[in-house]
Amino acid sequence: MNKDHAQQQTEYLRDNDAPCPRCAYNLRNSPSHRCPECGLDFSQIPVTHLQSIYTDAKLERRLTRIALVCILIVGPVACVLAYAASIRPVTLMTIAGFVTAVACALYADRTTTLRHIRASSKSLYDGTTGYGTLALLIVAIMGFPTVLIVVKLLHEFAG
Numbered sequence: 001m002n003k004d005h006a007q008q009q010t011e012y013l014r015d016n017d018a019p020c021p022r023c024a025y026n027l028r029n030s031p032s033h034r035c036p037e038c039g040l041d042f043s044q045i046p047v048t049h050l051q052s053i054y055t056d057a058k059l060e061r062r063l064t065r066i067a068l069v070c071i072l073i074v075g076p077v078a079c080v081l082a083y084a085a086s087i088r089p090v091t092l093m094t095i096a097g098f099v100t101a102v103a104c105a106l107y108a109d110r111t112t113t114l115r116h117i118r119a120s121s122k123s124l125y126d127g128t129t130g131y132g133t134l135a136l137l138i139v140a141i142m143g144f145p146t147v148l149i150v151v152k153l154l155h156e157f158a159g
C-alpha cells in the first residue's frame with residue numbers, strides 16, 4: 001500500500017462522505033482502509049476516485065447486464081438460424097461465439113468492483129474499464145435485434 005495514499009485517504013474521509021465501492025456504506029471516519037460493512041480493502045483507491053467509484057462501477061455493471069440480456073436473446077436465435085441454414089461450420093462458430101460471449105459477460109459482471117479498484121490506481125482511469133465500452137458496443141449492435149425478437153415473441157404468444 002502506498003503510504004501517502006493511505007494518509008490522504010484518512011484525511012479525506014475525516015471530512016467527507018464517500019460510498020464503499022462495493023456496498024455503498026459511508027466510509028466517512030473509517031478507522032481503517034477496510035469497509036466495516038463488507039470488508040472490502042479500499043486502500044489502493046486514490047482519493048480523487050473515492051467519491052465516484054461506486055456509481056461508476058454500478059453504471060458499468062448495469063451496462064454489462066443489459067449486454068448479457070441482449071446476448072441471451074439474440075444468441076440462441078442466431079444459433080437456430082445458422083442450424084436451419086444447415087451450414088455446419090457456421091452453426092458451430094455461432095454456438096461457440098454465443099457461449100464465449102455469455103461467459104465473458106458473466107465474468108465482467110462478477111469482477112466489476114475489483115476491476116474498477118485496480119483501474120482507479122492507474123493514471124488513465126476515467127471512471128470506466130474497457131468492459132464498459134465493450135458492453136455499450138454490444139448493446140448498440142444487438143439492441144435493435146433484441147427488441148425485434150422480443151416483439152416477435154410477444155406477438156406469437158398473443159396470437
Ligand SMILES: [Zn+2]
Pocket residue numbers: 020021022023024025035036037038039040
Ligand atoms: Zn463495503
